[in-house]
Amino acid sequence: MNTAAGLADSKTLEKLDYFKIIDRLEKECSSQLGKQAASRLRPMIHAREVALGQAETAEALSLLEVDGDIPLGGIHDIRDLLKTVKVGGVLEGPSFLRIYTVLYATKRLKSFLLEKHSPNDIPALADWAEGLHVFDTLTKSIKRKIGDDGEVLDHASDKLANIRRNQASLRQQVRSQMEKMLHNRNYEDYFQDQILTIRNNRFVFSVKASYRSKMPGIIHDQSASGATLFIEPLALVEKNNNVAALELADREEVLRILREMADLLRPYVPNLLDNLEILAHLDLTFGKGRLALQMKAVAPDFEEGTFFELIKARHPLLDPETVVPIDIDLGDHRQALIITGPNTGGKTLSLKTAGLLILMHQSGLHIPVREDSRIGLFRRVFADIGDEQSIEQSLSTFSAHLTKICQILPELGKDTLVLYDELGAGTDPSEGAALAIAILEASLAKGSYVLATTHYSRLKRFAYHWPGVTNASVEFDVESLQPTYRLLIGVPGNSNAFAIAKRIGLEESVIDRADQLAKEAESETERLIKNLQEEQLRTAELDRQLKDLQEELDRREADLRHKASTLAKQEEAMLAHSKDKAAKILTEARAEADLIEQELKKLRKDPSQKGVSQVRQLGRRAAKGAAHLRHKNEVSTHKPLEKDSLEVGQEVYLPKFSQGATVLELPDKKGDLLVQAGPMKLNVNISDLAHGGSAGRSSTAGNPKKSAGKKVKSVSTELDIRGQYPEDGVAIMDKYLDEAALNNLNEVTIIHGKGTGILRQAVHTALKKNSHVAGYRLGDFSEGGDGATVVQIK
Incomplete structure (x- = not known):
């Protein structure tokens, strides 16, 4: 590329x-x-x-x-x-x-x-x-x-196999003949060693030079001292020639096979x-x-647009067990982030982390962030980072940085990201700050997204009044004189020079004088920034809590929509069942009436005492059936109950469903209230209710978990115990689970928060021992994540 x-x-x-x-x-x-x-x-x-x-x-x-x-x-x-x-x-x-x-x-x-x-x-x-x-x-x-x-x-070819068989046979013949000569007593004094040797790919004897005349043959080599000669006996020359010829044929056939392959x-x-x-x-x-x-990297959500929201981001070259993760985002509603704070506090590391993770993501590499991080697409990334001083080119640090910026500015656009480290540094602070602001303005005007680090207070003020620009800082622990490497969005940083000097032991009078001089030089705007810093530190935590609450509200809203849909379906099913039941009763009554009428016609013809008795009996049957139908009719045309006459736990009747119920919540201004009908909770209006009477007993019969006459109070599907000590929180939860089981709740949510995890651990330990609990799990992203536990009730 x-x-x-x-x-x-x-x-x-x-x-x-x-x-x-x-x-x-x-x-x-x-x-x-x-x-x-x-x-x-x-x-x-x-x-x-x-x-x-x-x-x-x-x-x-x-x-x-x-x-x-x-x-x-x-x-x-x-x-x-x-x-x-x-x-x-x-x-x-x-x-x-x-x-x-x-x-x-x-x-x-x-x-x-x-x-x-x-x-x-x-x-x-x-x-x-x-x-x-x-x-x-x-x-x-x-x-x-x-x-x-x-x-x-x-076996690569038949010819090669034949050549190598003949070659092996001839070699064996030569070897056998030479071994006989080696062990022949007539020759044993001639040989330097009792072994066969190969020279120039031919079998030879190692013969003592003094016996050269005793061993006729071809000399192929001699030792360095000249004391040993390597002689091929004349008697074996022809066979060795035949072996050599076969070796040549072998090489030619191998070459042919390789060429064929x-x-x-x-x-x-x-x-x-x-x-x-x-x-x-x-x-x-x-x-x-x-x-x-x-x-330990993941793939963040890849979405359209030019932005990034990196949560718990780690620099991939640092030890994941010790590096402090940061949250950093740009795009959406923020075009630039101005990061301030002390030296060695992690400002440059924040820039490099964000820039490197973008490069890695667009290379198809996973990045070390939390899974719910989001990222878009950038067309160009530029960086002016580090000491660019060049002795060879006679450039100062300031000049080298400015040269790089001159190359960057013409290339910037709405889909680009530029990283400026210590913008405007290396020259007079007043001029350097002014130049830094001008460079930022030019970069932002081109639509580019900017991450910049600086020590200049004027850039902190710039971030307050320029739309889409936000201050950030790297946290510094004044007590330990060590950076925490946490990135705080929305809060400008300080150099903490006075605090560090005091901790190191500089005389207090010197520090007081320096503080006096600083206040004299401090402008009204700078004093305002200090006040805003304190305010933003307080609101940063509130923002985080509000975000958590918003996520919780969204989750509850989705849960309520789901429950409303479920209740509507249940109400529709109960209404259909009640209509079917009423139609069946009416059909049976009509059939009974027809039967009575037919029997009456027969008995009117019988004037005996027995006939009169049977007529009276049929009359009582008809009266009973009429009373039953009249009761149904009266229920369907009941008068509404008075609000003041209701109380929690009272037995009432739902005519629409032919079902008894128990009042769980009293009516509101509109007359709407919550009742328990068998295993279901329903939102109804008081105009839909009738007096309980015998009908109320069906409600009790349909709810085996309640004893007759026991009043049941309304129980929420969520319990928030955040901020409680573990012992108190568990006690509150145990009581809540008793009430939830009594009210036939199938699933509830315990909100314990994330924090240090001690309260969550105490909750999970107690849930394992609770007899009402069928199971539990941590909430998913829409349910509060690690800050909530979803419990299934037996």
Whole structure:
């Protein structure tokens, strides 16, 4: 990628430690191909590419977490070998062995990604795996002809097998004949050593120089001292010549076989080169997954727009166990953040953390932040960070920074991010502050987003009156004289020079005089800023609490909407059931009336005493049925109850549902109240109720958890015990769970807050022992997260 046209130039990448991340990524890759791909990785500027890169890393991470190891062994860089074959060259046996290893590794990796795992679970990786070409015929051919040591095997051709059989037979004959001579007593004094030696690929004896005339033959070599001669006996010259001829034939046949294999390989070269590109990318992707595991990194929500909201962000090159995470955001409603505070307090680290995480994200790398962090897309990132002093170019620190800024300003736009470290430093404070403000104004006017650090008070005032600009500071512990590295948004920082001087032991009179001089020089605006600092420190915590409350209100609103929908469905079902029940009773009554009428017609013809008695009996049946229907009619046309006549726990009747109920809450101004009807709680109006009477008993019968006549009070589905001591909070919760069980609540929420976690631990310990509890879990993001526990009631 041309870095000039990419997200950032090489100087910015270096200043933000991007290349150090790349070095760590290379170490996580298994092959040289993957390492080379990692070294070329650069941030992308198109949303589709970034999203795909993040998806691939997420899939690789999931496979690493499930399988632990990925079959990436055997991936070699064979591009030079393939290019040699492509232009008509011939390879040696070991080269074909390397090609075979890559062919085998390709098939194994493709099988792993497409057969062991469902492509639906890893669509991005599966798409790459589908592009891998597998050549079984070529693989088998190489395996059949090339051994594990890279040598051409005897059975690579019938001719080669025959040559090597003859060669072995002749060698054995020569060896046997020479061994007989070695052990012949007539020759034993001639030999320096009783062993066979090979010189110039021919068997020879090591003969003492003094016996040269006794051993006719060809001298092939001699020792350094000249005392030993290596002689091939004349009697064996012809057989050795035959062995040499067979060796020549062996080499010619091997060359022919290798040439034949190169011809077989040549048509596959383009596809094999494509395979290498895919293998390099897959190795790089799994390297990205391993790096995410190592850094405890995640993929933030990737959304449209130019912004970032990084929560609990950590610099990836620092120890995750000791680094202090920061919350930092830009975009949305904030265009610039001016960070102030003492030296070594973490101002520059905050800049570099934000800048580096953006570069990593747009490179498809996961970043060390909390999962609910959000990030958009930037087209360019610029950074003026660190001491740019150049002796070679005779540039001061101020001049070097200004030179860099001159290069940056023309490139800024609405989708760019610029990081200014110690803006305007290195010159007269008054002029430097003015110049810094002018640079900020120019950057903001171009629509660029800005993170800047400074010591100048004028820049703190600038942040107060310029729209979209916010002060921030790095916290400093005056007692310990140590930075906490926490980033406080909305609060400008101080140098804390007087406090530090006092702690170190500077005379109090000197400090008082310095304070007096500072007050004399302090403008009214500066004094106002100090007051605002204290106020904003108080409101920062309130803002956080308000955010938590808003999340809680949103969760409750969603819960209430869900409950309202459920109750509406239950009410509709009960009403339908009541109508069906009433229709059935009416049908039965009509059938009874018809039967009585028919019997009466028969009995009117019977004037006997028995007939009169039966007529009277039928009359009583008819009167009873009429009374029953009349009772139903009266219920359906009941008069509304008076508000003052109701009390909590009173038994009432719901005519719409033919159901008894118990009053849980008294009516409001509109006459609406809450009642318990069997297992359900309903919001009804007093005009929908009738006196309980016998109907009220059905409510008690339908609620086995309540004893008859026991009054039940309304119980919320949530209990807030934040701020309580653990013992008090648990006691309140136990009583609340008793009431919740009595009111047939299925699920409740205990709000204990996050804090130190002591109250949450006490709640969980008590829940394990409570007989009403069927189970519990921490709330999800919409339910309060770690600050709340959702409890299931038996």
